[in-house]
Amino acid sequence: MKLSDAQMKKLLEYNGQPQLKQLALNMALTRLKKIYKGTPTPVVLSRCTSELNVIFEKFATVMKTDYDWIVSLQEDEPC
Amino acid sequence: MLKTFEQTAALIAEKKLLHVSGAEALLRRLPAGNWIGGSTEYFLDESGGQVRNDAVDVLELNFSEYKFASYDARSLPNIAKDAYDNGFSVIILPFDSEVHRQYAQNAADYEDIFLKNIVGWISGTNLEATNQAPVAVNGALGEILTDKAAVLHISLPEGKIAQLNIVNIFSTDAKSPVITFAEDGFKAKMCFVDGKETDFADYIAHNDLDIKLPLVGDYSGAGINISVKSVEGGTVNFYAPVFKGIEYRFAEKIPDYVEAFHGKIDEIRNRDSEFACNCILNFLYGGLEGKNIGGFYGPITFGEVAWQLLNQTLVYLQILDN
Numbered sequence: 065m066k067l068s069d070a071q072m073k074k075l076l077e078y079n080g081q082p083q084l085k086q087l088a089l090n091m092a093l094t095r096l097k098k099i100y101k102g103t104p105t106p107v108v109l110s111r112c113t114s115e116l117n118v119i120f121e122k123f124a125t126v127m128k129t130d131y132d133w134i135v136s137l138q139e140d141e142p143c
Numbered sequence: 144m145l146k147t148f149e150q151t152a153a154l155i156a157e158k159k160l161l162h163v164s165g166a167e168a169l170l171r172r173l174p175a176g177n178w179i180g181g182s183t184e185y186f187l188d189e190s191g192g193q194v195r196n197d198a199v200d201v202l203e204l205n206f207s208e209y210k211f212a213s214y215d216a217r218s219l220p221n222i223a224k225d226a227y228d229n230g231f232s233v234i235i236l237p238f239d240s241e242v243h244r245q246y247a248q249n250a251a252d253y254e255d256i257f258l259k260n261i262v263g264w265i266s267g268t269n270l271e272a273t274n275q276a277p278v279a280v281n282g283a284l285g286e287i288l289t290d291k292a293a294v295l296h297i298s299l300p301e302g303k304i305a306q307l308n309i310v311n312i313f314s315t316d317a318k319s320p321v322i323t324f325a326e327d328g329f330k331a332k333m334c335f336v337d338g339k340e341t342d343f344a345d346y347i348a349h350n351d352l353d354i355k356l357p358l359v360g361d362y363s364g365a366g367i368n369i370s371v372k373s374v375e376g377g378t379v380n381f382y383a384p385v386f387k388g389i390e391y392r393f394a395e396k397i398p399d400y401v402e403a404f405h406g407k408i409d410e411i412r413n414r415d416s417e418f419a420c421n422c423i424l425n426f427l428y429g430g431l432e433g434k435n436i437g438g439f440y441g442p443i444t445f446g447e448v449a450w451q452l453l454n455q456t457l458v459y460l461q462i463l464d465n
Contacts, residue, residue, distance in 0.1 A: 082364040087308060090365035091450055092257040097363065098388045117457050119257055126306060 065120040067129045069106070072113040075134050076100045087089045092119060145198040148172065150251035154201065155282070160209060161420065162233060163282075164296070165199025166441035167268065167275050171287055179211065179295040181235035181266030182275070185426055185443030191225035192431035192443070196269065200442050202418060208298035211283035213291045215247040219253075227298035231305040231460060233418060234263035235279040236292045238445045246292070246383040247452040248327060248384050256450055260305040262460045263294075264420045265446030270427075273361040277445070305417075307449050310439065310457040311366050311402040312425070313394035315359045319431060322391045323356065330380045344380045347371075357426045357455045358391040368394070370424055382424075382445075383452045400429025404436035404457070414438040419459040420447055 067075070068142040073081075076097050084090050120127055146154075147168050154161060156399050163170065163180035170180050186193045186200050194308040205286055208230075214222060217244055219409075226232040231242035236243045250256060268275035279293035280286065286293070299305060336344040347354060357368035358381075369391065372380040385391065408414065419439035425431060426443045439459045447458040 081361075084364055087365055088257045088361045088450060091251060091367075093363040094389070095251050101388070122258055123304075125304060126463075 065124055066117050066129065067113055067120070067131075067134065069109050069113050071134060072116065073109055074111070074137055076112060078137060086127055086130055088122070088123075089119065089127065089130050092116065106117050144201060145186060145193070145195065146201045147198055151199055151201050160204045160206060161282075162202040162204060163199050163280070166196040166268075167278050168196070169195060169199055170280050173280075173282065175285035176282050176327060178280070179235060179293050180262060180280035180282060181237075181293070181442070183267055183442045183444060184269040184279045184422075185423060186441070187421055187426070187431065187436060188440045188441060189435060191435045192426055193432040194269070194432065202349075202441070204295075204297065204417070205345065206297045206299070210296045211281055212294045212296065213281045213284065213286055213288060214242065215291050216241045217291060219245055220293060221254075222292075223253050223255040223259045223261060224229045225399045226261065226296050228293055229304065230296065230298040230300075231260035231262060231307070231417075232294055232296045234261060234292050234294045234448055236263070236265050236446075236448075237277040237279050237289050238265050238267045239277070240290050242290065242292045243446070244329070246448070247329070247446075250448075250451050254351045260307045260460065261450050262307050262418055262458060263448035264444035264450070264458075267423065267445035270423075278433045299462065304463050306461045306463050308459055308461070309447075309449050310404065310407045310411075310459070311368060311454065311455075312397060312407055313357055313359055313368055313401065313455065314366060315392035316395040318374070319392035323384045323389070324387055327347060327384050329384050330378050331385060332378050333431060342377070344374045344377045347374055347379065352393055353396065356394040356426070358385065359394050360391050361389075362385070362389070367451070367453060368455045370422075376454070386455060391454065397429070399405060400425060400431065408437040408439060411438075413461065415461060417461040417462050419457065420444045421457040422447060422455045424455045425457070
């Protein structure tokens with residue numbers, strides 16, 4: 065379970081209601097959205113991607129559904 | 144489970160690892176040992192909500208690897224870094240202390256915070272008593288803390304994982320405009336209502352809004368409540384800080400809190416929890432005294448922690464097979 069920078073960018077710029085099950089992910093994403101909104105650069109984007117990937121790696125068992133939703137967002141949802 | 148002072152002291156003498164919530168006076172008399180505690184005289188159990196100063200709520204924690212810590216406002220940002228890689232940490236912060244404010248405003252930015260499971264609560268007093276102080280207790284060191292957080296870090300055995308979650312009975316009122324703030328803080332004079340700068344206290348008064356209903360912040364799809372403490376002299380005071388960049392809406396009115404809790408809790412298939420706490424405002428505004436909400440029993444608290452500080456929320460932690 066690993067997001068690319070492109071997937072992360074899509075997630076950070078998503079304006080709808082994310083369908084996430086894990087509260088830690090909602091909170092972490094909110095923090096990262098604020099950071100990226102303040103400095104929307106490729107370097108910051110990569111940092112955000114890395115931070116979320118560390119969380120996915122650690123909690124793979126309980127975050128699979130959330131990961132799948134984010135990946136499907138890349139395929140289906142417009143920004 | 145509620146126990147007498149003597150029963151609790153006996154468990155401490157047996158070197159059990161305990162989480163204890165109860166009246167400040169009882170906590171001060173308990174012997175040092177493997178326990179962490181905080182003050183409250185409000186509880187929820189199978190027999191319903193109770194106000195007691197003659198018993199304490201005791202949770203036995205059956206884990207073999209753990210460590211106790213006390214944090215002041217300067218060391219508090221280390222909490223997640225200090226936590227075990229696979230486990231959870233219980234934090235108790237005295238209401239209106241510097242550590243309460245520090246945690247409330249900065250926890251989301253603490254190193255590793257979302258890589259660990261940080262659960263806990265804000266300790267308080269009996270609201271009708273005038274001679275009490277909110278305390279946290281680090282029983283291992285025999286410390287009664289009014290200006291520090293007591294923390295119990297617990298390691299889980301291989302094959303187990305902690306899962307932290309909330310029950311929020313509130314949802315946003317579809318008629319509420321989006322409310323945002325220019326600054327983070329426990330109080331606000333001005334806000335933006337659908338983008339238009341507005342005097343927040345005036346807005347509440349003119350729209351006859353019920354301040355027993357929380358502001359629900361949109362955290363990437365999750366509703367996080369901020370409760371209004373008071374409106375005084377043109378300033379709106381909160382029990383947890385509002386944050387710049389978060390969109391808030393007032394919550395929809397709840398006709399029956401007990402029914403609302405049952406509705407949410409009955410949907411959860413596994414109701415075994417290692418720890419749970421619920422908010423004093425739910426207890427008071429929802430008239431929970433003597434009422435059973437259907438599960439997730441524990442202390443009634445003056446703020447809840449699920450990574451960040453929450454209000455008007457039930458927090459629970461479960462241990463699952465990994």
